[in-house]
Amino acid sequence: MSKGIENFSHIDASSFKEKLLESVIIDVHTPDEYAAGHIPKAISINLYADDFKDKINGLNRELTYCVYCYSGGRSQQTLFVMKETEFREVHGLEDGICAWDSVDFEVG
Numbered sequence: 001m002s003k004g005i006e007n008f009s010h011i012d013a014s015s016f017k018e019k020l021l022e023s024v025i026i027d028v029h030t031p032d033e034y035a036a037g038h039i040p041k042a043i044s045i046n047l048y049a050d051d052f053k054d055k056i057n058g059l060n061r062e063l064t065y066c067v068y069c070y071s072g073g074r075s076q077q078t079l080f081v082m083k084e085t086e087f088r089e090v091h092g093l094e095d096g097i098c099a100w101d102s103v104d105f106e107v108g
Contacts, residue, residue: 007064007089008079013099016066019091023066024059028074037107039068039100047074053081061087068093068100 011019025042027034034044045055047069056078059065065082067075067090075092082090093100101107 007091008083010072010076010079010092010094012094013103013105016068016091016093016100017105019064019066023064023091026065026067026078028067028069028078033070037097039097040106040108042068042108045078047078056081057085059087061085064089064091066091066093069096071096071098 020039020041025039027038027042027044028047029038029044030046030048031044034042034046038044045052049055065087067078067082069075069078072092072095075096079090079092097107
């Protein structure tokens, strides 16, 4: 039986910011969107790339991850993939970087 994800959620921008200190940050935008602005220290793993699942599968499943996109749809898809492949803890940014921008958090 699959253990699944112990902590799998979409959280608001303030809660997401608190989690960043203990997490690997994943931006699932396209490369052009990532270049236009991203959360500092975020790694880019394009959801639409052919090697997306390979890159996700290459990550350490025991770490905590924070995933975001533009408005929350792509991060939701990513959380589903990570849940199915038994990551321990993954949080998605509710309403994506749009919510992050709305509270004036830093964008690189």
